[in-house]
Amino acid sequence: MEFEFPKTIIEIASAILILVAFELMNRKSLKGFSIMAIGQLLATIVCIMTSLWFLAVMHFINFLLMVRGYLKWRKVNKIESS
Numbered sequence: 001m002e003f004e005f006p007k008t009i010i011e012i013a014s015a016i017l018i019l020v021a022f023e024l025m026n027r028k029s030l031k032g033f034s035i036m037a038i039g040q041l042l043a044t045i046v047c048i049m050t051s052l053w054f055l056a057v058m059h060f061i062n063f064l065l066m067v068r069g070y071l072k073w074r075k076v077n078k079i080e081s082s
Helices: 005-026 031-049 053-081
Strands: none
Touching (some): 005 031, 031 053
């Protein structure tokens, strides 16, 4: 089994970002959406690099959902603070 440095570093960073994002989302923090989006995007890149196409598509869809959630939550918070 060959150790591929860039893939491994990206994969570890992605996992850490996703775990941190889950904790922030549990605390109802808006930062959780943006951190989760970055983690999902990195996971998509790793899946593409390793030819796991189904997982890559699923991570990309989750990335888009996190962006949508971030924009929706930001809009709701703007309305409530007005």
